[in-house]
Amino acid sequence: QVQLRESGPGLVKPSGTLSLTCAVSGDSISSSNWWSWVRQPPGKGLEWIGEIYQSGTTNYNPSLKSRVTMSVDKSKNQFSLNLSSVTAADTAVYYCVRDAGYRSSIDYWGQGTLVTVSS
């Protein structure tokens, strides 16, 4: 059974950098899947942030592209998200997900982690 678990600070100061890690179990980060981040502001809908492949190839949402960096760590079977210059608008539950692409789209979700941007 594939499991994903997000970890990272729950509180980030404005203008700081939000950093999250997603630990993957039940699958290899080197498998033929994309590893993605999706966020959800409190009481609102879902927003796709971007994705990364095992090779390091990335696709980011243009609305966030200037502030987003994703990376993979094959030795730890995990991937990460950095979002810089955060504001209160970045307060959200952040989900890491496995995306099988055109084979079967997003199939597994992490439980999510709330990140609040506040001083």
Next chain:
Amino acid sequence: DIQMTQSPSSLSASVGDRVTITCRASQRISNYVAWFQQKPGKAPKSLIYAASSLQSGVPSKFSGSGSGTDFSLTISSLQPEDFATYYCQQYNSYPRTFGQGTKVEI
């Protein structure tokens, strides 16, 4: 970006009802649509991919259809555990985009 517009935004239904939610894309996206179910305080759950294929373990009371720009999710007989918010998503092009959600209430 491709806009995904769901309708209705919310609906009230009873146990045993057949419910259909629609999703319209702002341009043609073949059949690259997924559907997700989210209960309050929980992560979304993947239901359907490629417009009509069920994810592993998803009961057959859920079905999806459509191609091009118009898609739908149907729940054949609503049960108490089905009351939730449902989202569509296109994965035909970048950035991936979601519909605004449809809340199914009792």
